[in-house]
Amino acid sequence: MSDIGKLKDQLLYEVQKAFYDERGKGARYRLTLVGVEYIMSELGDRAYDKTVLMQWMKEKGFFEDIEYTEDEFVFKAKVKNCSLMGIREGFNSKGMQPLSCPIGNMIMNALEHENGFAPELMPIDMGAGYCGLSCAKAGTSDVVGD
Structure with a gap:
């Protein structure tokens, strides 16, 4: 990775960490749209199709x-x-979960558009060379009732 890439990663980590230091775990619920504006500017309505995205x-x-x-x-x-x-590694080195995942946010945006409910990113499974993302769909009419 280039020095510019390393700097960007470090800056993104530091901004999220400072937000966490101020707000605690609740900060993660303020970062759910990070990355969505970018993907919408690149793909427009195609960003709502998970496969295309x-x-x-x-x-x-x-x-x-x-x-x-x-x-x-x-x-x-x-x-x-x-x-x-x-x-992710910046948070992991401090024994913390990342507060936000822009890739997860972009997928959650597509899920929300698809079913009308705001999904929630669950804790990230951090493995060697991968991240396991899980998004709980907030519900359907079968779950929340009529």
């Missing part, structure tokens, strides 16, 4: 690969060799 991110080098499963209540993705891994 994830393929575009892979082609652009956001990550090496992504595997995902989805059911009525949960969307799970294994993101391999993500370009934002340096930010």
Whole structure:
């Protein structure tokens, strides 16, 4: 990674960490749209199609690969060799979960558009060379009732 890339990762980490230091874990609920404006400017309405979105991110080098499963209540993705891994490692080195995942946010935006409910990013499974993202879909009419 270039020095500019390292600097950007460090700056993003420091900004999120400062926000955490001020707000605690609640800060994560203020960062759910980080990355969404960018993806909308690049893809427009195509950003609402998860398949198109994830393929575009892979082609652009956001990550090496992504595997995902989805059911009525949960969307799970294994993101391999993500370009934002340096930010994750900053949090991991402090024994913390990352506060935000722009890639997860972009996927959650598509999920919200698809079903009308705001999903929630659950704690990230941080493995060697991958991040396991899980988004709890906030519900459907079957869950929340009529």
